[in-house]
Amino acid sequence: MQYSQHAIGDRAPRGLAAAFRPGLAPTLVVLALLPLLVALGCWQLARASEKRAMLATADARREATPIPAAQLDALRDDPAYVRVRLQGRFDAEHSLLLDNRTRDGVAGVEVLQPFHDNASGLWLLVNRGWVAWTNRRQPPAIATPAQDLLLDAWVYVAPAGGLQLSDKPSQGWPKLITRVEPAAIWSAVGRDGLPLELRLEPGDAAFDSNWPVVAVSPERHTGYAVQWFAMSGALLGLYLYLGIRRARENARHEPQPDPR
Template sequence: MNRFRPGIAPTLVVLALLPLFVSLGLWQLSRGEEKRVMLAHYAERRTAPAISAERLPATADPAYRRVQLRGTFDPEHSLLLDNSTREGRVGVELIQPFHDQVSGLWLMVNRGWLPWPDRRTPPVFDTPAQPLNLDAWVYVSPGATFQLHPDAQGDAWPKLVTAVDLSKVWPILGHDGFVHELRLEPGPAAYRVDWPVVAMGPEKHLGYAVQWFAMATALLGLYLYLGWSHAKGDKNNKNKENTHGNGHESNQHV
């Protein structure tokens, strides 16, 4: 039988890369399952009846819950969430403090996306002054921190931000507000509100997992092929040497 002889260098490469490829594939499968559960959770919450704002602080898991609001916006302290695009167009999301008159609770409401084609001029938006009845849903941030652009420091408003952590925003405004962002549903005061629930769907994670597992399989197959090829080559060389040696001995006898 041919001995399996892949060589030291290919063995080291396989030992380094094969576990990595397999672990990346498993991680993609795990992320895909997380996204699937998240989307199912979102769909269930979005079809459930809306709750009042006064129930939010006591709600253990507020993510994606629909909420009914009644109150007014604070037009003096707007946040412009940067790095947001729609169909290739650059823009920002307009986030404003909202005082719910029924519960007395302060909330940060995302009114949606609006275009900002020219960075030399501020984005154009208006804020209704009258009390409004609004429908919104709770968006739980994945844990980004509050970051101001360098030119947004100081007392000037609106402030351009790259991420929002409301536990750091409310002390700046002097309010003890709700710690999660609310996103408007289509209706009064809403701009473009077609947010994706997840940036990458479960099917993409599955596709990436298949790619990693395919790379692992190809690597292992190549490793086996090289090992048996080297063994076969060594055997052929040995047979040639034996044949040459036997032939040389025969010539000496003659």
């Protein structure tokens, strides 16, 4: 029996085109979303790695012996988490309340005050910690020691980026702020202080000073990465399933060639 070249061509398998027909619209959706999902997963893994390095640096530096405040000026390039020994007194007349800070669901503020270090003669901006502030009609009660104090603190460097709210100009003290800008604070106070924020360790003059080093742990970033990769895998699996299913449905409806 002889077959024409045209008949043989019709009956020959058409490879991937016959077994997989996803359609144009699903293909465009996958081409747009799949790289994005994978990129988000990789970004979360990179963030987890950055947070682990940050935690390791913080642990090492916060276990070291505190340095004198006079040495801070030489560490401006990388001062984060360096422990500092302070000896002097607070300026109780110029308090700042860092707003929108909560602990265990309770609204509050962090209290920042200028501190004069006797040994170095430097003015430093010290964050004494968190206090509850549930009644917004009255300022929170802040007690400031009048005597000289010997304190340990560490340098806090805020992470770059993030949404920042602008502070409204306010008269009088204490001033309510939504972000810490040391240069602007020293200008308002009228003193030449170091452009750093120091956070008190637990002890004398400290309020609630249990600060986390990072807001989002490396484990959470890894969990987010797993979610993004799972979504990309689900999208790819659905794309393959629909493409194969559509190809089979089309094959059932196509006219079969005459075997003669």
